[in-house]
Amino acid sequence: MREKYGIDAPGVVRTFAALGVVLTVVSGFVYALANAWWAYVIATVLLLTALTLLTQSLWMVYSSLVGKRRVWERALADLPLRGDERVIEVGPGRGAVLVTAARRIPSGRLAGVDIWRPQDQSGNGREALLANARAAGVADRVDAHDGDMRQLPFPDNDFDLALASLAIHNLPPADRAGAVTELARVVRPGGHIVILDFEATAGYADALRAAGASDVRVSGLHWSMHPPTRVVTAEASRPSRTAS
Template sequence: MRKRHGHYGFDAPWPLVGLLIGAIALLALAALSFVLDILAAGVAFAFGGLYTLASAFSYLYTTRRGKFAVWDAELGRLRGDERVVDLGCGRGAVLLAAAARLTDGGRATGVDLWRSKDQTGNTEAAAKANAGAEGVAERVDLVTGDLRDLPFGADAFDVVLSSLALHNIPSADGRAQAVREAYRVLRPGGLMLLADFQHTPDYEQALRDLGVIDVRRRDAGWRFWYGGPWFATTIIEARKPTG
C-alpha cells in the first residue's frame, strides 16, 4: 500500500466515540463487580467491554488504514488514461488514490456536498490541500454537487467510484436516483465500483432495472469492517453495456 501524505480524518466519528465510551463503561462496571465480589456480573461486563473495545479497534483500523488497502487493490486495474469520478469524495481518500494512478492523459473528479457529519473535517479546502500533499492537484477537479443530480453530461467518465457515500442519502428513492445518475455519466463499457455497508442489494437492483447484466455484489473483506462483520462493506461492481 502506497504511503499517504494527506490527512483524511475519521469516517462518521460519533459511532467510534460511542464504542470507546461503551467499552470504558463496561470495563469499569466489570472492575466494580469484581470489587463487590459479584463474579458472574464481573465476567459478563468484562467480556462485553473487551468485545466492544475490539469493535472500536476494528472501526479505527478500517477508517485509518483498512479501507485504503482495499481501494488500492481495487484501483490497481486502472490503465492511467481514464476519466474518473468519485461520488461523495469527502477529503479525497479514494479520489486521490485513483489520481495517483493516472498519467497525464487521465483526470479525476470528486463530487461532494462537504458535510462534516459524514467525515471529520469534510471540506473542499481539505480535499484540495490533500490533493496538493499527494502531488496530484494538477489532474484533480473538485465539484460541489448533489449525487442525485450530477452536473455532468451523459457518458462523461470511464470509471465511476463511490465509497460509503450513497447511504447518506436519506430516502430509498433518492439513493436509487443517485445510482441512476452514476450510470448516466458512465460511458458504455465503463467500470462502476460502489462500496457501502448499507442498501447494496438496492443499488444492484437499481442497476439491473437499467438493463445492466454485468453486475455483482461482493464482500470487501475484514479490512473494511466498521466494528465487526455486522458492519461489513460490500462492493457493487458493474460494467455499462456497450450496445
C-alpha cells in the same frame, strides 16, 4: 505536508470508545464489590461488552486509515484501465479513494462531488480533499465540487469511471437507487462503476441492472473493514447493435 484522511463515522467511533471505557470501569467496581456469584456474572458481561465496543472502535479506525485504501487498491487493480480516464467519485470526503485512483490513473482527470457532512468523516470538507491532493502531488488533476449525488452536475456519458465509497448508504433508502442510476448516467458506454458499501449492495446491483449496466458483480465480504463491506462493479450500457 503529509496526507491526512480522518476517520469515517467519527461519532460512532467516539461513542463505541467512550462506552467501552465506561463499562470497563464499571465492571472493575462490580468485581471489587462482588460477594455473590451473580455479581461476578454481571461484571464479566460488562467487561466482555466493553471489550467488544473497544475492539469495534479500533477496527473502525483501522478500516478508515488502512483497510479502505487496501480494498480500493485491489478493486481498481482489477479494472482494465488505460491510465487516462476521467473519473468521478461521489462522497469523496477528504479524498482517500480519489487520491488512490489518481495514483492508479496517472494521466487522468478526477472529480469529487460531496455535500461534505462532518458526521460522515472527521474534518470533512472540500479544502481537506484538495489539501490531500496537493500533498499527494495530484492536485493538478483533481477537482472538488459541491453537489448532491442524486443530481450530479455533469452531462451524460461524461466519465469513464464512477466510484462511491461508503457514501450511498447515507441517503434515505428510497433515494439510493436514484443515486446509483445517476452514476450510470454520467459514465460513457463501456465505462465502469464501482461501489463499496456495507449495506444495500444487492439493491445497488439491481439498480445498475435496471439502468442497463452489464457484467454486474457483487463481491464477498471484505473483513479488513468494519462494518465488513462488499464491492459492486458494473460496466455501463453500450448501444445495442441493430442489423443494417
